[in-house]
Amino acid sequence: MSSSKNYQRILVTSALPYANGPIHLGHLAGAYLPADIYVRYQRLKKRDVVYICGSDEHGVPITIAAEKKKVSPQAIVDEYHLRNKEAFYKFGMSFDYYGRTSSPVHHRTSQEFFLKLMEKGIFKKKTEKQLYDHQAGMFLPDRYVRGECPVCGFADAYGDQCEKCGSSLSPTDLKNPKSALTGQVPELKETMHWYIPLGDFQQRVEAWIASQDDWKSNVLGQVKSWLNQGLADRAVTRDLSWGVKVPLPNAEGKVLYVWFDAPIGYISATKEWAEQLGDPERWKTYWQDQGTKLVHFIGKDNIVFHCIMFPAMLMAHGDYVLPDNVPANEFLNLEGSKLSTSRNYAVWLDDYLTKFEVDPLRYYLATTAPETKDSDFVWMEYLQRNNSELADILGNFINRTLAFTEKRFNGLVPPRGATDQLDEEMLKTLAAAPQVIGDAIERYELRKAVTLLMDVARSANKYFNDQMPWATIKEQPEKCATTLNICLNICAHLALLMAPVLPFSAQKLWRMLGLDGDVNEQGWDDLKIDQLPPRHKLGDLYILFRKMEESEIEPEIERLRQAKAQLNNAPAAPAVEESPKISIEQFGQVQLRVAKVLAAEKVAKADKLLQLQIQIGEETRQIVAGIALHYQPEEMIGKKIIVVANLQPATVRGIESNGMLLAAQDENGHFALLGLDRDVEAGGRAR
RNA sequence: GGCGGCGUAGCUCAGCUGGUCAGAGCAGUGGAAUCAUAAUCCACGUGUCCGGGGUUCGAAUCCCUGCGCCGCUACCA
Numbered sequence: 084m085s086s087s088k089n090y091q092r093i094l095v096t097s098a099l100p101y102a103n104g105p106i107h108l109g110h111l112a113g114a115y116l117p118a119d120i121y122v123r124y125q126r127l128k129k130r131d132v133v134y135i136c137g138s139d140e141h142g143v144p145i146t147i148a149a150e151k152k153k154v155s156p157q158a159i160v161d162e163y164h165l166r167n168k169e170a171f172y173k174f175g176m177s178f179d180y181y182g183r184t185s186s187p188v189h190h191r192t193s194q195e196f197f198l199k200l201m202e203k204g205i206f207k208k209k210t211e212k213q214l215y216d217h218q219a220g221m222f223l224p225d226r227y228v229r230g231e232c233p234v235c236g237f238a239d240a241y242g243d244q245c246e247k248c249g250s251s252l253s254p255t256d257l258k259n260p261k262s263a264l265t266g267q268v269p270e271l272k273e274t275m276h277w278y279i280p281l282g283d284f285q286q287r288v289e290a291w292i293a294s295q296d297d298w299k300s301n302v303l304g305q306v307k308s309w310l311n312q313g314l315a316d317r318a319v320t321r322d323l324s325w326g327v328k329v330p331l332p333n334a335e336g337k338v339l340y341v342w343f344d345a346p347i348g349y350i351s352a353t354k355e356w357a358e359q360l361g362d363p364e365r366w367k368t369y370w371q372d373q374g375t376k377l378v379h380f381i382g383k384d385n386i387v388f389h390c391i392m393f394p395a396m397l398m399a400h401g402d403y404v405l406p407d408n409v410p411a412n413e414f415l416n417l418e419g420s421k422l423s424t425s426r427n428y429a430v431w432l433d434d435y436l437t438k439f440e441v442d443p444l445r446y447y448l449a450t451t452a453p454e455t456k457d458s459d460f461v462w463m464e465y466l467q468r469n470n471s472e473l474a475d476i477l478g479n480f481i482n483r484t485l486a487f488t489e490k491r492f493n494g495l496v497p498p499r500g501a502t503d504q505l506d507e508e509m510l511k512t513l514a515a516a517p518q519v520i521g522d523a524i525e526r527y528e529l530r531k532a533v534t535l536l537m538d539v540a541r542s543a544n545k546y547f548n549d550q551m552p553w554a555t556i557k558e559q560p561e562k563c564a565t566t567l568n569i570c571l572n573i574c575a576h577l578a579l580l581m582a583p584v585l586p587f588s589a590q591k592l593w594r595m596l597g598l599d600g601d602v603n604e605q606g607w608d609d610l611k612i613d614q615l616p617p618r619h620k621l622g623d624l625y626i627l628f629r630k631m632e633e634s635e636i637e638p639e640i641e642r643l644r645q646a647k648a649q650l651n652n653a654p655a656a657p658a659v660e661e662s663p664k665i666s667i668e669q670f671g672q673v674q675l676r677v678a679k680v681l682a683a684e685k686v687a688k689a690d691k692l693l694q695l696q697i698q699i700g701e702e703t704r705q706i707v708a709g710i711a712l713h714y715q716p717e718e719m720i721g722k723k724i725i726v727v728a729n730l731q732p733a734t735v736r737g738i739e740s741n742g743m744l745l746a747a748q749d750e751n752g753h754f755a756l757l758g759l760d761r762d763v764e765a766g767g768r769a770r
Numbered sequence: 771g772g773c774g775g776c777g778u779a780g781c782u783c784a785g786c787u788g789g790u791c792a793g794a795g796c797a798g799u800g801g802a803a804u805c806a807u808a809a810u811c812c813a814c815g816u817g818u819c820c821g822g823g824g825u826u827c828g829a830a831u832c833c834c835u836g837c838g839c840c841g842c843u844a845c846c847a
Contacts, residue, residue, distance in 0.1 A: 300774095300775075301774075301775050303774095304773085304774040305774060305841085305842070306774095307773085308772090308773040308774050308842070309773090309842085311772095311774095312772085383775095383841070383842090384842090387842085413775080413776095413841080414840085414841080451782085455776080455783095456775070456776050457839095457841085459782090464796095468796095471796075472795090472796095474809085475807075478807065479806060479807055479809045480809095480810085481806095482806055482809085483805055483807090483809080483810080484806085486806060487806075490805080491805085530784095531784080534794085537795090544809095545810085545812095547805080547810075547811090548802095548805095548810055549811080551803080551805090552805065553803090553804070553806095554805095556805090626807060628807080629807080630807060630809095692845090692847090707847070709846060709847065742847095743847055744847095
């Protein structure tokens, strides 16, 4: 197992968040919170660990956002860099350094990386024809080309995708293409780019992946899927003004492709961290010494970049260590639906922070992290977890222990006398806890770790109950003192054990116990069972985890409910009034006919398509219809349907279609075929 | 369509390389206790372990196949 390697230091990264929008819960649950818990734990273990993150500030979406707002790309990234950095900080993210890819160090680092691969002759150059806007004097990224969708005829489709029908396109597919910048008709022009031939690295990547026996199955699965398809050449540069300039003569207007420079951001941020420490060469130890355990925390959308492309880049360069693990998480849903940032169906971190406490969110996200499959954030569950676990089990144990000590022992830790079997069992459980919980964290099983933590509090409550100190105080005061001594020391241990997940509450508890310093600077294995010695004076007692009321989260649930309703309605209710009116003559040109389905079969290699043989009067013809998701071929046979009979023929997936069937769609996207409320001969005209 | 992940009690999920694996938490029912944030503790369950084949002395756990959900990818009048 590679985790048993003798590493001397750990370098942890979380995916660089893209600086064109705020952070939401999905980000946190996938790439940030798990990493932070892992890192906080490693620090308590006194391991040499550095945690790096930063803003990813290049790429086309940022330039588009800038265009829209009529500001510079720099202004966009400045805003979100600060905003996200601030929100992360408040959420307790303990980055050692939070950098940004627009920094000079990053530009220089990326350029040096590029030049190194260049010198080693890794790249291929290729010339292609791409759309060029003369007025703007630049090649247009896919998203900057608008035009008519060749698939559905939508007039304002993007060059990479049609928003209306969802088709993925290439800019040259569009009819009547226009530049989104100037409205000019772009022209095809030759342009040259550098490509990394990933295929050359296929074997090395495969061998490296094959040696990983402790990676998550979902990660390995994704990677193998890519490898099976074979790795192709991939452009590392593109024509754009925003980004890291290609550091060569005659490369005007060319920048590094954002997928290439973004992961290098981990390296440049580490450099800046080292500089800040006044030890500028120190980054090399972390990136270039084989004693480093490199761990990338990411969401599953990033697997291919961190498990194939970046490692291939690192291999190509030759001086760097490869990741020891990439514990990618799946996605977090919200109240049963996918998050949608564009439709504001999300819980934004900075918004959350203005209303609620941090630790309950960290706790709930940790228990529901999408480790093995997509999971769901549900506000009511968040509330229940907070109330029944943090408050009732953990918080209440602390409270009953401290309150009892306050009342019966004047807030002084009582001495521990002779122990009985229950005491010994409890002490044993407590002594084992750091190891057990730590092992789970080492294996990136955060949900498990949190459960184990709560189990300690559960056994503590049971222990308190079974020892009945409220009864023994009367006849066996020494026994009562022993019980409370142990309970108090359990509290001290809990403060430490909960520190990675609940750093703020852990520190509050540490103070409440009358302990000095920072709990986050203790040693995970150093806590003594007499951490709180007899006669130690406790601090001020207060409620550590407040219970929450349903009324507090009700507005959040309601907001999401409305956002979801809009989400469903938007595509389902196209505004009739927006379409221009047509005359009766125009309508007359559309020939609607009743048709009988004679035969139906699925179109091979297409999910949605049915190939239908239909009869219209005497005539038999073939049409292709996109209804396979909702109608089985068998159930179509014999049906009377309405078709547009005089539509221009088209070829779909190589099959000729002579007409179009009519169907309505409900808000869930389900089809309902138009039919007749009494039988009419096939061929009958509908009007 | 290709590839991958997942499909276990009402809910959320553990169950690694086959042999106390049929489990935990929550919710529900009954009880104990009263130090504590109306908190805690104990007892109790119906599960065709998605369906169907197969390998094996033995499979939730391995193989094949079907179905469903999710994702990547292709395609999508």
